[in-house]
Amino acid sequence: MQITSPSFKENSRGALADAQLQKALGNVRAGFIDKRLKAVEALPEFDLLRDNARAIKDHVLAHLDLYLEAYEKKVTESGGHVHWAETAEDARRIVLDICRKANARTVTKGKSMITEEIGLNDFLEAEGIRPVETDLGEYIIQLRGEHPSHIIAPAVHLNKEQVEADFRRVHKHLAEGRDLSEPESLLGEARSVLRSEYFAADVGITGANFLVAETGTSIIVTNEGNGDLTQILPRVHIVMASLEKIVPTLDDASQILRVLARSATGQDMSVYTTLSTGPRRPGDPDGPEEYHVVLLDNGRSSMLGTEFQEMLRCIRCGACMNHCPVYHAVGGHAYGWVYPGPMGAVLTPSLIGVDKAGHLPNASTFCGRCEEVCPMRIPLPKMMRHWREREFERGLNPATQRYGLGLWAFFAKRPRLYRLASSLGIPVLSLLGGGKRRFRYLPLAGGWTKYRDLPAPEGRTFMQQWRDGGASVRARVA
Amino acid sequence: MLDTKTNSAPKVGLFVTCLVDLFRPSVGFAAVKLLEDAGCVVEVPPAQTCCGQPAYNSGDREDTRAIARNTIEAFEGYDYIVAPSGSCAGMLKKHYPLLFKGEAIEQQAVEFSNKVHELVSFLVDVIGVKSVSARHEGSVTYHDSCSGLRELRIRSQPRALLSSVEGLEIREMKEADVCCGFGGTFCVKYPDISNAIVGKKTQNIRESGADTLLAGDLGCLMNMAGKLQREGSGMKVRHVAEVLAGMDDTPPIGGGRN
Structure with missing residues (x-):
């Protein structure tokens, strides 16, 4: 997909002016936060589970090669195939080869963010293979030619009236006068349209929430059951997963599952938790004849051993963006690539380069709410700051910022000069504030005064008054 | 003590x-x-x-x-x-x-x-102060600034001391623990986003019905005060220490003739 992260500022201005989007974003604030809090409060051991979840992933990341090899061995033993994809291009080619061998014309897809990351849909379409998204949100945005704006609620930027209009536009074979005013009727219509696609599909592609090393099992969680139909009905099942999805045991996966849905949607568990291990065995009532796993690196292994390694603990619950004031303001598309919000602000520069994604780790107030709710205790603000350090080292931030900061730092490092300059400048600025004691406009402070008044300094600085004051200061204090 | x-x-x-x-x-x-x-x-x-x-x-x-x-x-x-x-x-x-x-x-x-x-x-x-000897006529709403709240766990302490101020009523705002959009240099690097965030904050502040906004961080206070004043609100804005010390006779932040 086209990367628009470099124009994050323009993207966000557009988002702020988009009334439909702003209305839809109101639902993020209302929908996710309270439900998560309720689910977390109902589970006294939640914080302990977070500690365990973090420890499990830290252990895996320290021994990733061993677990990946163990996983591959188990998959092979169960009759499946593991394909290693270093780059997005490798992954696309592997999927295409499998599809070609299966003479595939239609591919159904369960929800998978890494197929967004590698741009799989556009690629398959260009090769004459029709991808059909089966997750309701993904289905909707596919109809619209858009990309997900949220990692678990891809169409959260839309209102139901917009979806109704899309369905009427695309589902021409259905009665014009049908009632689509309720979310349930939209869901019902999508289900009935998708039903025939499941049976027509030659290949089903799903993502993976976990890959289990001890059994060679892949696990997906969904609320619609679309993942099950996608992976059971076609002749070939392809699991698309990135390296860091691995966990050692089924027990480990179930521990992390206990924090995943609670953090994501406030559910104790997602409606469906589906495990698949290899292709259909003799005597199995259903299942695919071929089972493939494409393991994608695409830059992740280069995060190992760096200050960004902890990002690989992420389980894609979306809690960070659900609680982010910046995400609430501009939505997911403004971030300009696949992963929005705080997790995207850390991950995107790792995957597409900080020269392109430099705005993302800067567009944070460091309010810390993301880290507070992250089930894997990923220190997101700290890692955004690390990206800022990398940008600063490479001189990637704008010259005006660098000069301003340099000038300020020159004084901040020299207390005497700082004292002298502030004792001269501040009283003048205070006088300029006039009777209103504030500025509606101030040169060089346009970013501030565009939207707010700037309070004027009270008068002389505290340090001036403290040094000179003596008795008068005491008198004021008393 | x-x-x-x-x-x-x-x-x-x-x-x-x-x-x-x-x-x-x-x-x-x-x-x-x-x-x-x-x-x-x-x-x-x-x-x-x-x-x-x-x-x-x-x-x-x-x-x-x-x-x-x-x-x-x-x-x-x-x-x-x-x-x-x-x-x-x-x-x-x-x-x-x-x-x-x-x-x-x-x-x-x-x-x-x-x-x-x-x-x-x-x-x-640390010191164990349970009350202050101060008087403040009116109602206040308290904004929990992010770093104090999340890095230092400051939430109950200012409210405990404020409740000992004579004449003062606390009216909690909705989402008191949500960022005001200041974020240091963030507010000038991304003024449009910062404005959207502080706009939601000032709405919650005004809806609290309090006449004074308090917080423990001057950066956040200047941001919220500046936005309230630009919106034409008459809300008074002060640092919580001014009220606790009984030193609320100075003009509020950014407050002067209109």
């Missing part, structure tokens, strides 16, 4: 913070009064400037380290280092030691950080 084993008054170095020093000295004097009322001896080391967050959060680690070294040296010899800001106190307490990992000065930075406290939580949690 004092907890020192030697029975002598604790010696507090006041970290004024750059914004209080430059924009609102009243907060510094209120902090001094509160600390002295609590039995502390207060000094203001002259070699302090800023905690270094503008550099730190812009990725300029070397300047941050230089500023941090100055600050640590300037505050040698105090029992406690107290700042009327959760954000600056959080920087001194939680981040300074991280700047010197594995270096000779690390131990000194850790010892320094162990002595750092935000003003109101210091009064309540």
Whole structure:
């Protein structure tokens, strides 16, 4: 997909002016936060589970090669195939080869963010293979030619009236006068349209929430059951997963599952938790004849051993963006690539380069709410700051910022000069504030005064008054 | 009220913070009064400037380290280092030691950080202050600034002391714990987003029905005050220390003739 992260500022201005989007974003604030809090409060051991979840992933990341090899061995033993994809291009080619061998014309897809990351849909379409998204949100945005704006609620930027209009536009074979005013009727219509696609599909592609090393099992969680139909009905099942999805045991996966849905949607568990291990065995009532796993690196292994390694603990619950004031303001598309919000602000520069994604780790107030709710205790603000350090080292931030900061730092490092300059400048600025004691406009402070008044300094600085004051200061204090 | 084993008054170095020093000295004097009322001896080391967050959060680690070294040296010899800001106190307490990992000065930075406290939580949690002798007629709403709330767990302490102020009524706003959109340099680097965030905040502030907005961080306060004034609101905005110290006779932040 086209990367628009470099124009994050323009993207966000557009988002702020988009009334439909702003209305839809109101639902993020209302929908996710309270439900998560309720689910977390109902589970006294939640914080302990977070500690365990973090420890499990830290252990895996320290021994990733061993677990990946163990996983591959188990998959092979169960009759499946593991394909290693270093780059997005490798992954696309592997999927295409499998599809070609299966003479595939239609591919159904369960929800998978890494197929967004590698741009799989556009690629398959260009090769004459029709991808059909089966997750309701993904289905909707596919109809619209858009990309997900949220990692678990891809169409959260839309209102139901917009979806109704899309369905009427695309589902021409259905009665014009049908009632689509309720979310349930939209869901019902999508289900009935998708039903025939499941049976027509030659290949089903799903993502993976976990890959289990001890059994060679892949696990997906969904609320619609679309993942099950996608992976059971076609002749070939392809699991698309990135390296860091691995966990050692089924027990480990179930521990992390206990924090995943609670953090994501406030559910104790997602409606469906589906495990698949290899292709259909003799005597199995259903299942695919071929089972493939494409393991994608695409830059992740280069995060190992760096200050960004902890990002690989992420389980894609979306809690960070659900609680982010910046995400609430501009939505997911403004971030300009696949992963929005705080997790995207850390991950995107790792995957597409900080020269392109430099705005993302800067567009944070460091309010810390993301880290507070992250089930894997990923220190997101700290890692955004690390990206800022990398940008600063490479001189990637704008010259005006660098000069301003340099000038300020020159004084901040020299207390005497700082004292002298502030004792001269501040009283003048205070006088300029006039009777209103504030500025509606101030040169060089346009970013501030565009939207707010700037309070004027009270008068002389505290340090001036403290040094000179003596008795008068005491008198004021008393 | 004092907890020192030697029975002598604790010696507090006041970290004024750059914004209080430059924009609102009243907060510094209120902090001094509160600390002295609590039995502390207060000094203001002259070699302090800023905690270094503008550099730190812009990725300029070397300047941050230089500023941090100055600050640590300037505050040698105090029992406690107290700042009327959760954000600056959080920087001194939680981040300074991280700047010197594995270096000779690390131990000194850790010892320094162990002595750092935000003003109101210091009064309540360390000194054991349960009430203040102040009077404030009217209703206030309190915004929980992010760093104080999440790095230093400041939430109940200001409310506990405010409830002891005579004549004062607390009216909680919705989402008091949600960021005001200031974020240091964020508000000038991304003014449009910052404006959207502070706009939601001022709506919650106005809907609280209080006549005064309080918080513990001057950066957030200047942001919210500036937005309220641009919106034409008559809401008064003050640092919580001013009310707790009974020093609310100065004009509120950005408040003058309309």
